[in-house]
Amino acid sequence: MxxxxxxxxxxxxxxxxxxxxxxxxxxxxxxHPDRDWSQQVNTLVNAQIQSARAQEDDRPSMDELRDSPLLDDN
Structure with a gap:
């Protein structure tokens, strides 16, 4: 430890x-010329946006959350 x-x-x-x-x-x-490094930044930003969108698509809907047995009060 x-x-x-x-x-x-x-x-x-x-x-x-x-x-x-x-x-x-x-x-x-x-x-380096702006064109070189800005393309790299653009690639990175686009990848982050794609990742965020994929995470958003994988999120459960509010209905799915409400119906979850984990939230059952019994």
Missing amino acids: SNSKDLDRKHERNLADRREQIKRWAEYVRT
Whole structure:
């Protein structure tokens, strides 16, 4: 089982990794044409929208939730 110091170190590493990735992306944006990096961002955003729509389609309807045996008061 991890102790809090291990967890703190993991969070610090994660934060450092995120900051490094932001720096690399900023450098990429500065050194490449808008067309190149904007296509990549567009691909990412479109994938996120598709994923959100798929999750929405998989959601149960309110009728299904109301009729669920898990909500039975008996």
